[in-house]
Amino acid sequence: MSDPTGSDSARDVWITGIGLISSLGEGLDAHWQALAIDEPRISAGDTERFAPFPVLPMVPIELDKQIPRKADQRQMEPWQRLGTYAAGLALADAGLAGDLERLAHMDMIVAAGGGERDVVVDGQILAGLDGAAEPDAFLNERLANDLRPTLFLAQLSNLLAGNISIVHKVTGSSRTFMGEELAGISAVEIAARRIRAGQGDQFLVGAAYNAERKDMLLSLALGNTLWKGAVNAVWERANAGGGMVTGSIGVFLVLESRAHAEARGKTAYAKLGPVLSGRSRREPGQAAAVAKGQIDAMRPALGDKPIGVLSGANGIASATLEERALLESLVAEGTVGPIRATQSRIGNSLEAAFPAQIALAALALSRKGFYRPADPTGLELEASEVPTQILATSWGFWRGEGMALLEAID
Known part of the structure; x- marks a missing residue:
């Protein structure tokens, strides 16, 4: 769980590109508008096609913008198209799209699930x-x-990375992790560790999830993990029996060493600090104990004012109530300031959940603002001041607890 970051600032991990698509829209401006500027509201989602389970579907996107060849589009499953599209957005945002020399040396870590059944x-x-x-x-x-x-070929999990290599010419090393939310945590964690260790200067990291899948909804429903009825805040769901609402997301991040970014004249959205992962058997109190240990390990990196929190609470009762109790204790001691549960607005996207948290935290730090509360239970309050550090958490719907600390760049 330890995350030795070293003292060489040239090896600081900077987030220099973000590609994000979800039910809220395409790109960073759309997400900032929906989460930070517009009147807070919980989307009703799609409550008809997969009743009784609501789903937050992907907004319409023009695939040709990032996947020009129709042949490439046809041989991909929907989740692969979402990921390949988001990867293209991230590379363009980082100023790397079409830079074949740099792309040839860019490493890639993808978190992916299995393919869709017929x-x-x-x-x-x-x-x-x-x-x-x-x-x-x-x-x-x-x-x-x-x-x-x-x-069967289309179901191979590592084909998302393969499609990104084909379409966007990212041809360095490639790894694919499987394992729901924990896979997304590990993808970010390993990329950051390798940059700090000098084992790479630039990484493309991310995931995609298509929530509009009957086979996946059936699997989650059989595990009694899904919420039924109208979409509401995760904190409300946890108090009413619990359940998660899934949402379609494509998200990729460009992570770079500070020295590499500065050498090409690129600024960053935020600095990525410690990234920690863990897991428990989810007996009562175990997940909170893992997360508490992660918080304690991060304390040396915390500043002198309360940090903002983007909680990955998913609405499943036991884990969400445990995380809430932990956050309330951290608020009481003055460590934590404003809290926002992002899955109330964009749903749970399994492998993509944690990279999306990182993207939204970096966006808020770069805009020098924070998101508006969307919670009638009283945990999420207006921010009295803009946080300069944000803790992004993710508690898996079944197993896996992780968090990352992000910091504004002066």
Whole structure:
């Protein structure tokens, strides 16, 4: 859990590019407008297509802007298109799009889930099993004949990284992590550690999640993790039985060493400080104990005024109530100032949840502002002053607790 950052400021980790798309819009201006300027409101989301479970769908995007070739678009699944699109936005934002020399040496770490199932074929096979004289033989025959060979290729998790390499020419080393929210935490953590250790100067890090998937919603529903009914704040959900609302997101970050960014004349959104990850079995109190240990490890890096918090609480009762109690104790001692639960507005995006937290924290620091509260329970209050440090947290819907400290650049 320790995160030795060293003392060489040239190896500081800077966030120099952000690509973000979600139900709130495309790009940083759209997210700042929705979260920091407009009257706070919780989106109703899509409550019809996947009833009784609400979903926060992706806004319409013009894929041609970042994925010019139709052939590339066709061979990608929706979540891969979202990720490849967001990666293009991040590279353009960092001033690296088309810079083949730098892109050839850019490393990439992606957090990804599995591919989508062919729901139509699955349904036909399940319907036919009931009336089959020999169910085992029927199943083998249909699986062999009905499923496209290309379906299995499209389901490979590392194909998001492959598509980004093909479309955007990012051809350094590549890693793909799987494992829901913890995969996203690890992706950011490992990239930051490698930059600080001198094992790379620039990384493209991120993830994508398509919430409009019946197969994924079925899996989450079977685990009793989803909220039913109208979308509301995560703190309200936790007090009423709990459940999460999923949201489609594509998010990528360009992380660079300070020296590398300054050498090419690039400023940064924010400095990425310690990034810590952990996990527990989620017995009562265990997740809070992991997070408390992470907070204590970060205290030497904290300034002399309360920090802002972007909470990754997802609305599932046990974990959300534990995180709330921990945050309230940190507010009482003066460590924490204003708190915002971002998943009330953009939903839970599993692998993409933590990179999205980092993106929104960096955005707030760069705009020298903070987001407006959207919580009727009283935990989220107006910010009395603009935080210069923001703690981004993420507690997985099943396992995995992580956080990162971001700091404004003078």
